[in-house]
Amino acid sequence: MSTFLGMPDVGHAPRGVGHLRGEEPFPAAARKALANAQLRRNIGHATSTIRAKRAAVVGEVPDWEELRTAGRDIKNATMHRLDSYLEQLEANIQARGGVVHWARDAIEANEIVTRLVKATGSDEVVKVKSMATQEIGLNEALEAAGITPYETDLAELIVQLGHDLPSHILVPAIHRNRAEIREIFLREMPDADPGLTDEPQVLAMAARKHLREKFLTARVAISGANFAVAETGTLSVVESEGNGRMCLTLPQTLITVMGIEKVVPAWTDLEVFLQLLPRSSTGERMNPYTSMWTGVTPGDGPQEFHLVLLDNGRTATLADPDGREALNCIRCSACLNVCPVYERTGGHAYGSVYPGPIGAVLSPQLTGIEDNASLPYASSLCGACYDVCPVKIDIPTMLVHLRAEHVDARRAEGRPSPEALVMRAAAWTMSNPRRWALAQRLTRLGRLLGRRRDRISQLPPPLSSWTASRDLPRPPEETFSEWWTRTRGSQP
């Protein structure tokens, strides 16, 4: 990773706060998830449904590829001048009566928000679904300060009531089916009808009734943001349920927590992203609610507005030319829905609020590679994510880059792992024709292992993890090179 002259060294997302790190490496967490048949059925069903919807609505747009290219180019251009766009955004928000706060990391952001809520005298807040506040663990910080946060997005409500963590960027309760949701509501929602059924409409109406009172009484709302327009100081949230619109308009005070990478330079840039985002994420032509606000408007909506700009490892990510495109992500989750790994393990196995392919490249960069070292390997590099990304983030290449960064960091420690020794030995052998020919002859010893059944079904570790579920062919009596030399003579 190279650091540019003048780049502020604000470091990575701190440990001990927020949800960017898992308790165990991906393979161990995945093993547990894979054994959960209900989870796999729920996620398999949900991802295949969203995949089909997305494919249908993307197929209707004749200039989809041009839109993707435009999205990528706008994001890349923005990141090159992120500092000036952020200052422009700040100036425009202040000019319209808003207050802008700069948070170096999760700890600072949580402190700022807690202080702002306390200053209003309120001990509860309503929340719009927000990845940034999940990332920093804001709900836990508020609760510790005696403030009760109420999630108002249906899926976030399910996650909150279930004392659970989100497992998908867009559909945080994707790991739950409706029977499980009914149980959670009956257990955790004091005003739920005991005769509640698991019909989706009945469940939605129960949540609606539960939340309606909060919308009408809450004095403070907390949101994230999908976009912030630098040239006007306008914030934007796109959503499906209308809960966001109510949080953004009814309370007296609105606090928005936004990652610094969400800024776009111009109002017209939204034309591109408001086409890319809904089709990629929910598979809709347009999302039902697009809310936009600029500072405060006397007599209309919140009369106090605070924007908390969050770094939490983003500047460190921006400093890596081979990794910074991860900041271009618009959180659509199309890559999760097509990922064969995510589809089978679900989101919790990634240990971060950002799961799936984008999480595997974003989380290790926000935390530093050493804290999420297993994530870049949680991919077969099949490339399905790159094909669907609305801003053309080359996730497979970035995964390969992060793997190299991890290996190079380990190399610098000077204690080579068994894997490193194998890789080094393989390269040493294969880069020399005589050594390679000898190694191939040694492979033939494997014929002994497969002599009874003409296949190899058991090998010692680490290859035992191959033969645990797969046979290997018995090595042939003659390699291709030997056959060629025997039948065609000497090689050119």
Added chain:
Amino acid sequence: MRVALFVTCLVDTLFPQVGRATVSLLERLGHEVVVPSGQSCCGQPQINTGYQREALPLIRRHTDVFSAYDAVVAPSGSCVGSIRHQHAMVARRAGDDGLATAAHDVGTRTYELSEFLVDVLGVEDVGASFPHRVTYHPTCHSLRMLRVGDKPLRLLRNVRGLDLVELPAADQCCGFGGTFAVKNADTSTAMLADKMQHVLDTEAEVCTAGDSSCLMQIGGGLSRLRAGTRTLHLAEILASTEPAA
């Protein structure tokens, strides 16, 4: 046409029949095949596991061995994908711009088998005969790195006696992924289980693909289950002249 065969380390060592089939197919079509000595591995296993420094001598060797040829063919979408899309990148990252240029140059003249047949030779009917029920799995790197599209299917549709049956969810990864298959063996196996189910649903006798690595995964799973469906590389079917029953 004079064609240099990059047989790939995996085919050379474990699946020599695939290399022999590639030679026999290209020679049947009237082309001269040479197998440059000194070839071994493209280095993709090292690159994709993070060992770019270790991959560098392999990239250098591969580039040296094949730089003299106008056309290089390999029976693997994955290895060709690495040569075309990774070699120059790794060399550049290591600060070796000369190697990057030479590797890029070799990459532009290196073809996966179905690409070479359809795009370079302009052949879709290779004169093969294979009277069996076959399903085709498009491997991820041939599909998404090389964009071979339906070229393998066009070649298979012209094989005499071959009953081609569509594989459901064909574009889903088989779970191989190189060292992924060992480092994340459980997830890899879960992906394989679904792939095998789709293969078995087709009731095909043979599952074919353009990569021996993916076929080692699918075939290894089918063999473990004694499923009775075998795997054959695309080259083996295209080289076949088995008469109709």
